[in-house]
Amino acid sequence: MSSMPAAPPPTLLRRISTFFFTRPNLSLGLTLALPVLWLGIFYLGALATLLIQSFFRLDGFTGRIIRQFGLQTYQELLLPSNLDIIWRTTIMAAAVTVTCALIAFPLAYYVARYAPYRVKAILYLAVLVPLWSSYLVRVYTWKIILAQEGIISWVVNTLGLGGLLDAVLGIEGIGGPSLSFSLIGTFLVFVYIWLPYMILPINAALERVPKSLVEASADLGAPPGYTFRHVILPLAFPGVVAGSIFTFSLTLGDYIIPGVIGNSSFFIGQVVFAQQGTAGNIPLAAAFTVVPMLIMGVYLMVAKRMGAFDAL
């Protein structure tokens, strides 16, 4: 009655648990091993292989790859026709990013600060639903919308503004016989496709701006414009940068949209595809892939300088 029952022998599960509890480094290592290996082999390993490949070159006579380090492939990369492609892609990515930011910010601002609950839900859905449908279907649909005999030219012509459209399409360099055959069309579709990736991070950033700060600013006599510039915008800026990283890098790498809509001028993604698939020139394809990586690297550094990641 008074004797204490002996402690039951520890179960297997408990012993295993104790084993790991007393060796925290081992449990941490085991937990992280798989993700780290995955990251190391499939992400960093692949990138390293890519980088190495870009220093090889193609033998002009046999068309075979010579596995010796050298800079010849990079010399080839700097030919005027290739620089054209790099510039074209970068300018397009920048233009798409700025336009997306200009469209996304007011919308995200309204959703975050003014929209009633129900409207908010509907707007979120409106932004998200297109992402659930097939990217290819949307791109090919735009091909038809922008066609010479498509709905946009029909509406414009019905309104008697055909001359205006022709004037826009007559712009040297970005125009063409119809919207779907011009870089303007490529630009429009890029903006449409990537816009949600800009809206969502900006919206998330704006949602996190405390109301109290805005009210305090007003209480201290700041006019709304001043509050916007000095309180809201700096706090929401990391969201803009996050969105711009999406739109910028996605445009840099895409090879479907310029393949369907535009004036057939190549973008970086298409050249990579053509060089590795059609030409078998894997070194040049790899060198071309290094270009967006460098551009993004510079971009991220500039963004960091501007304090975009301070809030992270």
Added chain:
Amino acid sequence: MKKLSFLMIVFVLLLGMVSVTVAQDGMMTEIGPGEGQVDIVAWPGYIERGETDANFDWVTSFEAETGCAVNVKTAATSDEMVALMNEGLFDLVTASGDASLRLIYGGRVQAINPDLIPSWSTVDERLQSAPWHTVDVDGDGTVEHYGTPYQWGPNVLMYNTEVFPEAPTSWSVVFEEQTLPDGESNVGRVQAYDGPIHIADAAQYLMYHNPDLGITDPYSLDRDQFNAALDLLRQQRNLVARYWHDAFVQINDFKTEGIVASGSWPFQVNLLKAEGQPIASTVPVEGATGWADTTMMHVNAPHPNCAYMWLEHSLSPKVQGDLAAWFGSVPAVPAACTGNELLTDEGCATNGFEDFEKIRFWRTPTAECGDDRGAVCVPYYEWVTSYIAVIGGR
């Protein structure tokens, strides 16, 4: 799982190395019992088992007779085909001439033994030793056949009959700025193929109009000839607002973008005609380029016996005729041209059987010209870079 995929990568890499070293050896001398399956890389629509249209089925009977189940992996471009064959694990591929030499010299396909294919003798004599699959790779003085011819067809000039009441007689409508019969310029109303192989079309045009260049073969261009072709293509760049690469997008362009003339395939012509569009096609005086496909066998084909059985089956007049009717192509076996219900007796002529001499078939350009000029020709990888530059306006 991860370890497994790592092992698979190692395995594939090893396979790649091995396949390069043993490329020329091991031509089979007899066909053993079937292995139960055969894996084929093919163009869409090339191997039908009656799933799209019950009338078009040339697989079911083969499977019943040989016990070899047919697995098809479709590929949309020659480059995809080369990539798939580089991976290995397939038995056969229906390679066009712009892929076949790459496969042969890359050591991806093996020489076949015509003695094991009874129908070999029925193949169109014009195709039996065609240069895009008959090569002396090992340099021993005798040529080897790398596959059996499957189908061929021309790259025709497709045009809008409302703009051209009579068929255009020259490719100049897509190469030179001019006023079309409807009184308007052709700027922005014509198209060209966006594959580098289109340089050959320009070369063929020059062959006829500028004989001083001495072009004898549009796929073997020395530096001067190549540059002349590029100049012509730069001129064409001013006429072409958008190049085509997807057959269905081109069909759309003819319907909604006001495109009235372009190089094209009988496939698009037939589909547009079937929709009642005012479309027709012609082979102009300069001739045309074309494609001729060859069923080729992987150097390490896992199911060689079934593969040989398929090669034999693919040459039967029934298969050849049905396929020609389905795809708008020309059979590699002339016997297929008569007595086939689906193709009808006029089918071969409609699809271009008589145009063979006017067609210069796609072939991968190599540095080796293949004639007494030696190795001074522009290789394919330069065709790619240069064509990208031309399209980019350089």
